[in-house]
Amino acid sequence: MQYTLMMKLSDLNCGESSKVIQISNQPKFMRRINDLGIVEGVVITYVARAPLGDPMLIKVRDFMLAIRLDDAKKITVEKL
Amino acid sequence: MNDTIALVGNPNCGKTSLFNTLTGTYQKVGNWTGVTTEQKIGKYKKDKQIKIIDLPGLYSLGSGAIDETTAYKYLKNTPPKVIINVVDGTNLERNLSLTVELAYLKIPTVIAINMCDELEKNHIKLNSEYLSKIFGVPVINVSALKGTNIDKLIDVARKTSQKPQILGYNANLLISNKLKRFDFIESIIDKVIQKKTTKTEKRTQRIDKILLNKYLSIPIFFMVMTAVYFLSMKVGGFFGGYIEQLFEWLSKRADLLLNGMGASEWITSLICDAIIKTLGGVCSFLPQILILFMLMALIEESGYASRVAFIFDRIFRTFGLSGKSLLPLIVSCGCTVTGLMATRTIENTNERRMTVFLAPFMPCGAKTAVFAWFSSTFFGGNALVATSMYFLGIICACVFGLILKGFKIFRSDASGFLLEIPLLRVPPIKNVVAVMWEKVKEFTTKAALIVFSVTVFLWLLKSVGPSGYVGEKVEKSFLFILGNILKYAFYPLGCSSWQTSVALISGTFAKEAVVESLNLLSTDVHALFNSTYSAYAFMAFILLSPPCVASLATAKRELGNLKIFAFMLIFQTLSAYIVAIIINTVGTLIYGGFGLILSVIIAIIIVLAVIKSIKRLNKNGCKLCGYCKKGEKCNKKVKRFTT
Numbered sequence: 001m002q003y004t005l006m007m008k009l010s011d012l013n014c015g016e017s018s019k020v021i022q023i024s025n026q027p028k029f030m031r032r033i034n035d036l037g038i039v040e041g042v043v044i045t046y047v048a049r050a051p052l053g054d055p056m057l058i059k060v061r062d063f064m065l066a067i068r069l070d071d072a073k074k075i076t077v078e079k080l
Numbered sequence: 081m082n083d084t085i086a087l088v089g090n091p092n093c094g095k096t097s098l099f100n101t102l103t104g105t106y107q108k109v110g111n112w113t114g115v116t117t118e119q120k121i122g123k124y125k126k127d128k129q130i131k132i133i134d135l136p137g138l139y140s141l142g143s144g145a146i147d148e149t150t151a152y153k154y155l156k157n158t159p160p161k162v163i164i165n166v167v168d169g170t171n172l173e174r175n176l177s178l179t180v181e182l183a184y185l186k187i188p189t190v191i192a193i194n195m196c197d198e199l200e201k202n203h204i205k206l207n208s209e210y211l212s213k214i215f216g217v218p219v220i221n222v223s224a225l226k227g228t229n230i231d232k233l234i235d236v237a238r239k240t241s242q243k244p245q246i247l248g249y250n251a252n253l254l255i256s257n258k259l260k261r262f263d264f265i266e267s268i269i270d271k272v273i274q275k276k277t278t279k280t281e282k283r284t285q286r287i288d289k290i291l292l293n294k295y296l297s298i299p300i301f302f303m304v305m306t307a308v309y310f311l312s313m314k315v316g317g318f319f320g321g322y323i324e325q326l327f328e329w330l331s332k333r334a335d336l337l338l339n340g341m342g343a344s345e346w347i348t349s350l351i352c353d354a355i356i357k358t359l360g361g362v363c364s365f366l367p368q369i370l371i372l373f374m375l376m377a378l379i380e381e382s383g384y385a386s387r388v389a390f391i392f393d394r395i396f397r398t399f400g401l402s403g404k405s406l407l408p409l410i411v412s413c414g415c416t417v418t419g420l421m422a423t424r425t426i427e428n429t430n431e432r433r434m435t436v437f438l439a440p441f442m443p444c445g446a447k448t449a450v451f452a453w454f455s456s457t458f459f460g461g462n463a464l465v466a467t468s469m470y471f472l473g474i475i476c477a478c479v480f481g482l483i484l485k486g487f488k489i490f491r492s493d494a495s496g497f498l499l500e501i502p503l504l505r506v507p508p509i510k511n512v513v514a515v516m517w518e519k520v521k522e523f524t525t526k527a528a529l530i531v532f533s534v535t536v537f538l539w540l541l542k543s544v545g546p547s548g549y550v551g552e553k554v555e556k557s558f559l560f561i562l563g564n565i566l567k568y569a570f571y572p573l574g575c576s577s578w579q580t581s582v583a584l585i586s587g588t589f590a591k592e593a594v595v596e597s598l599n600l601l602s603t604d605v606h607a608l609f610n611s612t613y614s615a616y617a618f619m620a621f622i623l624l625s626p627p628c629v630a631s632l633a634t635a636k637r638e639l640g641n642l643k644i645f646a647f648m649l650i651f652q653t654l655s656a657y658i659v660a661i662i663i664n665t666v667g668t669l670i671y672g673g674f675g676l677i678l679s680v681i682i683a684i685i686i687v688l689a690v691i692k693s694i695k696r697l698n699k700n701g702c703k704l705c706g707y708c709k710k711g712e713k714c715n716k717k718v719k720r721f722t723t
Contacts, residue, residue: 034258035139037174052394064501066390
């Protein structure tokens with residue numbers, strides 16, 4: 001069996017890519033994030049962090065998205 | 081309503097651009113998601129029979145944000161004849177998710193793949209036949225910007241009656257299960273388009289390295305904003321001066337002409353003093369607003385605006401706002417009405433409300449004019465005085481933001497902050513001109529309608545009294561009586577004359593009217609204020625008190641709730657009152673003047689009352705951070721003990 005490292009999206013290092021394993025089950029958040037194409041299995045790349053450290057810039061399905069760390073904590077990913 | 085075509089698509093996919101190309105009317109387009117916040121209706125320029133509706137951009141039907149709900153309700157309640165599903169060709173994967181959902185509506189659809197000029201430039205081929213086969217509807221490659229295939233699109237849209245259906249797949253499953261839906265899209269996407277990094281993408285990455293750099297991003301932002309304000313204030317002000325002179329000349333001409341015609345005194349007074357002068361006052365702002373909005377449009381369309389929101393989100397969150405509040409706040413420095421309209425893009429209800437509450441604290445163009453007059457009359461033209469108002473506005477927005485965060489209505493929504501960062505693009509001149517044109521139109525109609533009617537109304541109050549037309553004898557007018565009743569409320573501010581209260585009344589209609597009223601109503605404006613401190617307090621009151629009627633109407637619409645709107649009015653009046661009293665009291669304490677003791681007592685009572693009301697809101701000794709719900713124990717405190 002292949003060893004995978006599960007972590008929160010917010011714990012990734014800049015430049016790393018990851019695959020979404022699970023999204024925290026809060027209906028409103030879930031729907032919002034699903035609509036943007038973030039579903040289980042999609043690849044997310046951590047592009048940059050805002051100058052003040054908080055929202056992170058991610059790349060998913062060919063577009064860039066700013067997401068707050070608080071929200072990123074709700075997404076569990078596996079490092080690629 | 082037999083020939084209605086609705087444009088539906090993701091935010092920032094070029095719907096509004098397409099709408100402009102189709103209708104020929106100029107709508108605001110921005111490289112900023114959610115520029116269209118209400119549906120716009122236009123007529124196809126080659127056939128006026130066809131109505132075209134531009135709906136706000138949506139990622140999905142029936143999701144959280146206000147924009148999306150409007151669009152969904154519209155499609156549900158008044159189904160158009162045909163939907164044109166605008167799809168951004170450079171980002172098919174996410175865009176097609178909405179296309180799948182549209183199939184559920186069972187309305188005839190045509191898919192328009194926009195930005196095909198960009199695909200061509202990058203030698204990316206798009207297999208539209210395959211896409212057409214999958215969804216069972218016509219697919220047409222268009223470029224809204226270049227106008228490619230636009231007529232063909234309408235032609236096909238008129239003839240089509242095909243309802244979208246996902247052939248060979250279980251449509252219901254795809255609609256209810258988003259995971260399956262994206263799996264499905266991924267499975268077809270390879271056959272439709274080959275993925276490739278476009279030139280725009282590469283360029284964006286390069287520029288973003290500088291724009292979003294840890295150390296450079298904030299200085300760059302301040303440089304950009306300084307340039308914007310310098311250009312609009314200095315260059316705009318230069319032309320504004322000429323416009324004012326023109327209107328003065330017009331007023332004199334009209335006076336001569338009317339006198340020559342033997343018109344009665346009150347008609348001359350109404351036309352020359354009231355109407356032409358106010359119109360001139362408003363129009364002198366026109367060049368400033370024109371340049372400001374042109375530059376703002378450049379910032380929005382290039383995609384920089386959303387990057388700014390990304391950079392500053394952390395700061396704004398402390399005060400219960402979001403990065404998306406920055407744009408409305410900046411725009412509010414030009415005009416509060418537009419600023420409030422821009423709050424629509426904030427999907428978090430708390431943060432949107434907070435922005436609507438605090439945006440009027442920014443000194444808008446009209447307020448700036450008042451402050452400029454005050455600083456030259458009372459402070460010997462000290463530029464610092466007018467500038468300090470900007471800082472006062474920002475500080476008050478922060479402080480009151482922190483206080484407001486404790487209230488229940490700002491704690492109801494916890495939906496996150498998700499902001500699409502579009503690719504950086506060079507904005508087409510066509511769109512920038514479009515924005516300018518729209519602003520000029522909006523501004524002149526506002527000037528002509530609201531300011532005009534208000535001026536006439538005020539003029540009536542001023543020149544008519546219980547004894548009929550009183551002419552120049554203001555002491556006998558209704559306005560004098562009204563001002564005399566209200567002046568007692570302003571006693572703690574140190575400006576308890578009827579003229580100042582009347583000026584404030586006229587200020588509620590249009591802030592620039594404050595100066596005019598003060599000049600018109602008194603011979604010595606210096607006598608109206610106890611000291612320079614009270615003049616400063618008066619400026620602070622103007623800054624923070626509820627904005628003009630036009631802004632209030634917009635705020636009401638944006639809040640959508642009468643109770644919250646009433647709360648906002650009370651909040652803004654109270655905060656203006658408190659801050660003004662504090663300034664005057666501190667000033668008089670140093671200066672030592674008349675009315676000192678009374679002002680101190682009132683200020684202390686008000687401050688105590690505010691503190692007490694806040695304390696009551698947070699019985700558990702919470703630090704007003706807004707992290708925990710009312711009645712819950714403070715999480716932060718627990719954290720502080722454990723770490």
